[in-house]
Amino acid sequence: MTARPRHTIVLCAALALAACAPWQDKPRAAAEAAPTAAACPQDIAAIARCLSGQDSAGAYYLIALPRDWNGHLVLHAHGGPALGAPQPARAVEDLERWSIMVRAGYAWAGSTFRQGGVAVRAAAEDTERLRQIFVRHVAQPRRTLLHGQSWGASVAAKGAEMFQRTAGGQRPYDAVLLTSGVLAGGTRSYDFRTDLRVVYQYLCGNHPRPTEPQYALNTGLPPGDPMTQADLRARVNECLALDKPAAERTPAQQRKVQTLVDVIRIPASAILGHLNWATFHFRDVVQHRTGGASPFGNAGAVYQGSPDDAALNAGVLRYRADPEAVARFAQDADLQGSIPVPVLTAKGIGDPTAFVELDAQFKATMERGGSGARLVQTFTRHDTHSYLSDPTYPTLLAALLRWVDEGDAAKPTPEAIARQCAPMEARFGKGCAFAPDYVPAPLATRVAERERS
Template structure:
């Protein structure tokens, strides 16, 4: 069966459906199944209503897993938006569907990619007994993970919003209704990503090579990249997240309360840091909202099975420093002894390379036999 440009080999059994909570799912079992099930938690998070197309896209991207002999199962999750624990519940529900309707795996690996790594890390702590005295997940693989928790991982996007507004003053424009930038957008806003891109290009000319920008445009681009230490190629994407995902958090997750804080942040690296720090808008988080958001989105590290991570050092979306935060989380939980962290020289986020993932899955399977090594070095 073909999905996009990737091939799920002939003889692969593909099953799709919608679970009792409304999440769409897709299951693929190769003809020569090795007995291991990979439960996939996708990245994003996707906004809007769940669709089967999302799971088809995920199988497309991760078809190497099936071609390497593993069964694969992915959920769209029952709802879009920035919420972690419900997505972990949806993933566990799909695992049970697989066991009840397809087969009982010999070994089950929980795989989370990007934001889905938070889902997997949280889920591996939530679900440690399958009801029959056994662990539902034998190992966890976290790739390009947003592992600092929502309470910390998104802060820099507020920094981007306030710095961008200080430099460009067009999101919102002076003649538009003003709102605190941590809201992302006010309720009922009709702005599209194309609209925002037009505003960004008017100010920063990201759609042009540096040589075609005005000195003022380039100065503003340099201020953002030097202060926030992000490549200019990712400015637009992070502004998008800091707009619509912030709107989702404010309107649907926190009852309109703020979870982000830059009240005491000191921004450094611009041509005039004093001017920049005086000009940016400042916000303080609501403590109760912050605590509730952290309770949903932050891993606690209480994972009783082997955990293997991989991260490209130059990841422009989920910064590699998040792996250090996750290590500290596991250390506080007393579980760092079975955490192995690996790194590549990639500067990409969504997908590293086909050989990477079977090697990591194989390492976890070997770890089941007591040899989680394969040349990897634990940072614990």
């Protein structure tokens, strides 16, 4: 085993200590202005009143209070993350998507976060700041349920670890709901996107082109590169013709598409989206979060599923993650599994964005952190990521509330949740699809293991 430089060991130890220390009721909301009346999205305008504002850190937020409020607050952490400055419209879009929670009687509050990019702790702080604004200026909820969706699930889980007690000694969050979550931590959740970059480049050779300056693909893009998402889409379609039906692609294009599908194990429809992440979000991480070095690597990864695996493994570019970058990224984006309240997760078995094996890794993290008994995982037969179905979410929230109110005697099981969903369809429409017997395989069965510093 190669000796690590002393400065790396010191940095890793310091970051590990910081990651394990729960924050206590920060940031404070005493200086926060009260929200003002705002228009509600059309589908809840008749049943709720809305409030909006911008917090002291620069994040916009939106709050909805149903007229028949059940007294409970759903505090929402959105997915993405978006890149660039926050916009008020983001909170409106989130409330429109999650209006089911208001229609089910819950108050809802969502922040845009103060900044774009992959900054998990900052987003968790913004979410907690919004909770304090709600309590100070709107109402004291009976229960506060912290909801994270997609990347926001990692924000919610991190926030539940960071903020475990208020100044008054109370729990800020009574329970946590994580849906379609990216839950394996930043240093593992994005391994397959590193793999996608190198396999795509092996097959297509146009990101970058041979005539362009070469750079390490695990950095996303070099500083100052003017590439846009439209530019990337054009290159991908040039090589793979993803903008055409499979029957209209050339045989060579279809072979390359199929190789990516078989090796990376994502559907063809998800290739461009994940390449965007592995380009622009990787650049954000490297240039703004980890000091210019990359926390992503594929050293030692063995790829399988192509027409010629030996040639593929010999030909792909290889990168070793920088140890200090890994430590910095882990401090922000990895989870410790130390959540002191009930946690319920839900994910579609066919989720093409945050696949189910990430949840197996999260379960292992929770068990390692001593919170395994406070976790219940559910899966549905959906193959979507952004939204499962209207009756799914009220079912999950109701199960969480029973667990909180009645204790472990009411701890839900996947079977019980599946049964409880059916009556919800009478009020919220069809869409129950829980698969109570499903158990995801370990992450290593989906994503090639690799050497880690």
